[in-house]
Amino acid sequence: MKSVIGIAANQIIQSVDVFNGNHVSYTPQGFVTAVQNAGGLPIVLPIGAEETAEAYISKIDKLLLAGGQDISPDFFGEDPHPKLEETNRNRDLFEIALIKEAVKQKKPIFAVCRGMQLLNVVLGGTLYQDLSLYPDWKVKHGQQPTQPQFATHGIQIEKASSLYPLLGEDYRVNSYHHQAINKLAAPLKIIAKSSDGIAEAIESVDAKQRILGVQWHPELRFDIESKEFNLFDYFVNQL
Numbered sequence: 336m337k338s339v340i341g342i343a344a345n346q347i348i349q350s351v352d353v354f355n356g357n358h359v360s361y362t363p364q365g366f367v368t369a370v371q372n373a374g375g376l377p378i379v380l381p382i383g384a385e386e387t388a389e390a391y392i393s394k395i396d397k398l399l400l401a402g403g404q405d406i407s408p409d410f411f412g413e414d415p416h417p418k419l420e421e422t423n424r425n426r427d428l429f430e431i432a433l434i435k436e437a438v439k440q441k442k443p444i445f446a447v448c449r450g451m452q453l454l455n456v457v458l459g460g461t462l463y464q465d466l467s468l469y470p471d472w473k474v475k476h477g478q479q480p481t482q483p484q485f486a487t488h489g490i491q492i493e494k495a496s497s498l499y500p501l502l503g504e505d506y507r508v509n510s511y512h513h514q515a516i517n518k519l520a521a522p523l524k525i526i527a528k529s530s531d532g533i534a535e536a537i538e539s540v541d542a543k544q545r546i547l548g549v550q551w552h553p554e555l556r557f558d559i560e561s562k563e564f565n566l567f568d569y570f571v572n573q574l
């Protein structure tokens with residue numbers, strides 16, 4: 336029986352020519368293909384009412400949170416900083432409800448970039464709304480316009496972590512974020528950092544609550560770097 340993987344969708348709500356001005360619900364193809372290649376059955380969960388989170392989570396085996404917009408900072412008690420970028424409050428509210436329900440139903444969560452940041456906020460942590468607010472910022476974490484198949488900075492991974500057997504101790508990742516974990520939520524531990532100390536991966540302190548979060552984008556490199564595919568294989572088949 337294949338694991339059913341619910342992938343929380345994003346939306347395009349601006350008018351874009353490529354969809355003839357239509358609004359669309361979507362997820363990056365890399366998540367779909369990586370889950371399929373790992374033997375999972377992906378289902379894209381469109382942004383909807385918070386009340387529907389319980390039904391969605393009960394229908395899936397595991398939850399995957401993708402990257403995207405900044406998180407509305409009032410969810411961690413702050414007003415928007417001038418460097419805050421696009422937010423989508425409906426997405427925040429729905430994904431917050433999905434995370435709470437997945438935790439309640441003890442369903443594993445794999446969270447990528449924004450997903451990892453939101454997980455930290457939902458569990459009681461805070462974010463740097465922009466890396467310029469992080470006093471020790473030394474590494475370029477937004478590699479645009481360099482293409483995502485290129486890993487541009489190093490990370491160091493804790494030996495006693497779920498990531499170490501998958502990626503080793505020293506690894507290189509792509510990087511597309513201007514926000515980062517500030518205060519870490521108590522139920523989480525940081526299991527990888529960049530050389531300037533930014534949290535690059537997290538897992539749950541309580542092994543019974545199966546959570547893995549990464550700050551980079553494995554869905555954009557899994558087809559050319561087998562270690563990135565290891566993350567999806569681990570999520571679909573072991574976490």
Ligand SMILES: NCCCC(=O)O
Binds near residue numbers: 402511514
């Ligand atoms: N926008 C939230 C996730 C990526 C970033 O930090 O920019």
